[in-house]
Amino acid sequence: MAVSGGLRHDLHGRGQRLTPQRQRVLDLFERVGAGHHLSAEDVHLQLLRADARVSLATVYRTLRLLASMALLRELELPEGSRRFELASAEQHDHHHLVCAACGRTEEFDSAQVLQAGADAAAKHGFRLLSSRLTVRGLCGACAAAV
Amino acid sequence: MAVSGGLRHDLHGRGQRLTPQRQRVLDLFERVGAGHHLSAEDVHLQLLRADARVSLATVYRTLRLLASMALLRELELPEGSRRFELASAEQHDHHHLVCAACGRTEEFDSAQVLQAGADAAAKHGFRLLSSRLTVRGLCGACAAAV
DNA sequence: GTCATTGCAAAAAGTTTGCATGTCA
């Protein structure tokens, strides 16, 4: 598989190894698909259920490793436990407009935002991975109701 | 002070009370100003340092209370511990650059982002309230370690 | 064979809760 082959290579470049455990964790994320948010506990349980035993400590270590390699991305929603999702390359950044009153959301793209994110990353010496803008406001209906 | 007076009134409306502890927590957020991200531990330590003893359990309870009253806002940055900031109306938007590997964060401003948020809001008939961009990347140190 | 990695268990970090005591209105 393309991703796993790349993983083996990337790990080698860092003097690290491709173990069955690492493979199983990444496989799981690929199996459930991008957009699924898994906690360490989720990963652990699902692997157990699939008869692919990986200790919880190793799950944590692997999640950190894969995130540092940008294969996984940690979500920014404080849900009590950290959650990760597959960081698929072809996913393009999209932004959200959220109505503070009714919760209605709209998605939009913006080259300007992408540029601003790239500028900020460059200014602070970061290598850009993704940018996500959340705009809060009142939608037409709710603004009229106020 | 306006905010505290409002706080007393709002609490009454919920059958709750304004205690010195709650006042101290909110005072601290007002003293450090909007845009400062404090964890429960931060609040606890800073209050101790200011000779304003509030137990850690009460800090947690108060943070939850003030957030539910929309006086504080919980940040959506995975930093190991939950962080809160003052949710003042006149607060100007600031954005975050987060290292996907080590969690280090930097803040930045951007007129471009503000403009993009305003454009998107206008296009979808929203009245803009706030916009928040989160840029994920690898900081210099982590990018070098890869 | 070497050295990174694993599993386990213990420890650390972060957060919540039960309960007796204290206090705001």
Added chain:
DNA sequence: TGACATGCAAACTTTTTGCAATGAC
């Protein structure tokens, strides 16, 4: 006075770490 809030300590949840054994290359 009475209901709500606090402090303390214990419990709980989530995450990290030390270390001996294992296994990838």
